[in-house]
Amino acid sequence: MSAKFRLALAAGKSINTLVNIIDKSRGSNLSGEKALLLDSKMLSHFKGVDPSKVLFITGTNGKSTTNNLLNHILKDNGFKVISNLEGANLLAGVTTSMIKASNLSGRVDADLYLFETDERFLPIIREQLPAANILITNLQKDQVQRNGDPDYIYRRLEKAFRDGVPRMFINNDEPRSASLAKYSERSVSYGSEKHSQAFTKGDSYVTMPCPVCRHKIDFEYYNTDGIGSFKCAHCGYESSKEADYTVRDIDFESGTFTVQGVKFSMPYNTPYMIYNYAACVAVAHEMCGISIEDCAKSFGNFKNVGGRIQVMRYKGKTIKYMRIKQENPETFQSSINEMANDPSRKMVALGLAPLVDFVPHYAVSFYAYDCDFSKLVEGDVEKYFCFTDAVCYDTANRLIYEGVDKDIISIADNEDPEQIFKEIEQAETDNVYLITWLHTYENMEKYLKKEGAEFE
Amino acid sequence: MSNFKIAWMFPDTLFLHGERGNLLALERFARMAGFDPLTDKIDLDSKDFNPEDYQVIFFGPGEISAFPLVMETMDGYKDALKAYVDAGRPMIVSGTSVGMFCKSILRSSGEKMDCLGFIDAEYIENEKVYGDDIFFNAKYRGKEMEIIGNQIQMGDLILGSEKAFGQLRYGYGNTGKALDEGAIKQNSIFTNTLGPMLICNPWLTIEIIKQAAETSGLKADESALNSFDDSLERASLKTKVEFIKNKETHLKNCSL
Numbered sequence: 001m002s003a004k005f006r007l008a009l010a011a012g013k014s015i016n017t018l019v020n021i022i023d024k025s026r027g028s029n030l031s032g033e034k035a036l037l038l039d040s041k042m043l044s045h046f047k048g049v050d051p052s053k054v055l056f057i058t059g060t061n062g063k064s065t066t067n068n069l070l071n072h073i074l075k076d077n078g079f080k081v082i083s084n085l086e087g088a089n090l091l092a093g094v095t096t097s098m099i100k101a102s103n104l105s106g107r108v109d110a111d112l113y114l115f116e117t118d119e120r121f122l123p124i125i126r127e128q129l130p131a132a133n134i135l136i137t138n139l140q141k142d143q144v145q146r147n148g149d150p151d152y153i154y155r156r157l158e159k160a161f162r163d164g165v166p167r168m169f170i171n172n173d174e175p176r177s178a179s180l181a182k183y184s185e186r187s188v189s190y191g192s193e194k195h196s197q198a199f200t201k202g203d204s205y206v207t208m209p210c211p212v213c214r215h216k217i218d219f220e221y222y223n224t225d226g227i228g229s230f231k232c233a234h235c236g237y238e239s240s241k242e243a244d245y246t247v248r249d250i251d252f253e254s255g256t257f258t259v260q261g262v263k264f265s266m267p268y269n270t271p272y273m274i275y276n277y278a279a280c281v282a283v284a285h286e287m288c289g290i291s292i293e294d295c296a297k298s299f300g301n302f303k304n305v306g307g308r309i310q311v312m313r314y315k316g317k318t319i320k321y322m323r324i325k326q327e328n329p330e331t332f333q334s335s336i337n338e339m340a341n342d343p344s345r346k347m348v349a350l351g352l353a354p355l356v357d358f359v360p361h362y363a364v365s366f367y368a369y370d371c372d373f374s375k376l377v378e379g380d381v382e383k384y385f386c387f388t389d390a391v392c393y394d395t396a397n398r399l400i401y402e403g404v405d406k407d408i409i410s411i412a413d414n415e416d417p418e419q420i421f422k423e424i425e426q427a428e429t430d431n432v433y434l435i436t437w438l439h440t441y442e443n444m445e446k447y448l449k450k451e452g453a454e455f456e
Numbered sequence: 457m458s459n460f461k462i463a464w465m466f467p468d469t470l471f472l473h474g475e476r477g478n479l480l481a482l483e484r485f486a487r488m489a490g491f492d493p494l495t496d497k498i499d500l501d502s503k504d505f506n507p508e509d510y511q512v513i514f515f516g517p518g519e520i521s522a523f524p525l526v527m528e529t530m531d532g533y534k535d536a537l538k539a540y541v542d543a544g545r546p547m548i549v550s551g552t553s554v555g556m557f558c559k560s561i562l563r564s565s566g567e568k569m570d571c572l573g574f575i576d577a578e579y580i581e582n583e584k585v586y587g588d589d590i591f592f593n594a595k596y597r598g599k600e601m602e603i604i605g606n607q608i609q610m611g612d613l614i615l616g617s618e619k620a621f622g623q624l625r626y627g628y629g630n631t632g633k634a635l636d637e638g639a640i641k642q643n644s645i646f647t648n649t650l651g652p653m654l655i656c657n658p659w660l661t662i663e664i665i666k667q668a669a670e671t672s673g674l675k676a677d678e679s680a681l682n683s684f685d686d687s688l689e690r691a692s693l694k695t696k697v698e699f700i701k702n703k704e705t706h707l708k709n710c711s712l
Binding site for chain 1: 522
């Protein structure tokens with residue numbers, strides 16, 4: 001053990017102890033961040049790590065859910081797992097998890113190492129911890145302020161994988177990530193059959209360039225936005241008819257599906273979780289030898305705490321909050337579809353907000369034009385309410401461009417919970433959908449708790 | 457049959473977020489001007505595309521890795537496209553795709569890509585992505601206007617003899633070091649402004665429709681266009697300018 005590593009480890013462990021006493025909320029990243037200042041290659045210096053037991057979970061959407069569910073399945077089946085469940089998915093976050101899990105000499109001991117890794121930072125993390133297993137959820141447009149276009153991320157991943165990856169778990173129905181299978185010595189595909197909430201989009205929407213030849217990819221349908229059965233008519237690149245692990249018999253009403261004939265219950269019966277479920281079964285079975293039947297048992301008692309739907313009752317209204325990731329049309333489209341699939345009369349409160357991840361913040365809502373509102377707008381909506389500062393007028397305009405009558409749209413240029421819920425109270429319908437990002441919702445949740453709302 | 461055709465160039469290859477909004481805006485205001493608009497998607501497999509058949513041509517931003525194929529596809533009609541621009545007809549190009557119309561693109565890998573050379577400029581890809589709001593003054597068809605939007609900058613636009621489209625009041629613009637934003641050649645716009653720029657700035661869209669009509673020998677209902685109630689877009693611009701004024705920035709080229 002080098003002196004630098006010893007010092008970094010001691011510092012990291014001391015910080016973790018202090019964090020536990022002072023402020024546990026800062027514990028996911030801090031010790032790794034500081035320890036890396038003392039030993040910038042610290043992650044590569046832990047002892048006892050077998051790369052064949054390391055899995056990186058990367059991609060645009062679904063990393064945290066997949067990591068949470070996989071951890072649950074493995075632990076439920078008696079496996080010892082080291083992971084970054086707190087969601088810090090950069091080099092410092094992974095390092096923090098290892099500092100916490102290691103003994104005083106920097107040795108770690110686990111059956112499996114599962115790390116959610118940010119897609120931009122995966123190359124840097126993998127330089128120090130050469131994971132032999134990579135799971136890619138999907139590669140879509142997201143956080144363009146950071147990531148630019150998906151090709152920017154794609155090229156970074158290609159660079160990280162160019163020397164080969166022993167095993168990759170690949171989403172069969174997402175063109176970009178599926179095309180990265182060429183870098184794996186062994187690829188395991190996962191996917192889903194077409195389900196009842198699959199959809200298509202009108203001709204005015206775009207699809208994506210083929211990652212192989214750059215011509216247009218055609219989707220026969222989307223199971224979730226940007227993911228479904230696809231084909232490039234120009235070069236013939238297409239999703240396989242059959243993935244190695246395919247989710248079938250999906251019944252959102254009863255919340256069940258099957259894999260290889262075994263019945264599973266869904267922790268959350270929403271379309272965008274389906275591919276996460278398929279990925280988890282594939283990894284649990286392939287990497288750990290857990291039987292499909294035992295996987296199914298573990299699904300039954302899983303709860304994803306960080307899920308994107310929260311139901312609450314407030315002054316006679318049932319408010320369904322659906323979390324969206326900002327700048328991410330896929331999660332927004334899923335929420336729109338969820339509302340559109342509800343035939344009853346509803347109020348829609350939309351709180352798209354400026355992006356405030358880092359300096360400079362910016363007032364962006366352009367991704368809303370990639371989302372298809374037509375089914376929602378054709379449905380029974382009593383009124384729309386656009387709130388949050390800076391982009392509320394643009395949100396209203398998006399609805400107007402979809403054909404919504406101006407008279408049923410109200411606008412509030414702020415995030416004041418009192419004003420927002422006053423507007424909600426005035427709706428005649430008791431069925432209210434609230435769509436915004438987590439930060440705005442957290443302030444609203446505090447207000448609702450103070451006002452005595454009941455949470456399911 | 458449509459009397460106002462819009463060409464949406466390579467929509468499934470060149471797009472980032474929300475460019476579709478620009479086509480919706482062009483159609484909306486063309487309809488307001490009394491036309492029956494139709495948007496054609498022109499892609500890599502489109503046969504017999506002739507720019508002359510269109511009143512407006514629109515290019516969204518795209519992945520630079522796709523540019524060689526796109527430029528190769530355009531090879532068959534690039535002279536006609538240049539004549540379209542030279543004739544003062546409106547072509548709108550946004551984001552990275554501006555690079556294709558420069559003399560060359562220098563990629564971050566060091567590779568140099570020869571481009572179409574419509575504008576006297578070079579495009580230099582940056583290693584890092586920069587995203588921010590953008591707010592500038594521009595003049596189109598002699599009309600002064602304020603333009604607001606977003607910019608996801610993946611490279612710097614180095615203008616030679618070309619005139620900038622706008623002068624920044626806030627934003628990165630072409631280089632992050634000066635006030636130049638985009639370029640204008642006749643009535644064709646090359647801008648860093650992304651997303652539904654033509655929805656957020658209907659005053660520009662209206663002038664583009666007028667220009668498209670004029671250079672096609674069509675008569676637009678200008679009184680309908682001029683009486684458009686843009687209070688929603690004005691409110692949007694005002695709240696976003698306030699947002700910009702109050703936010704932290706590392707840019708030093710301009711400040712509100």
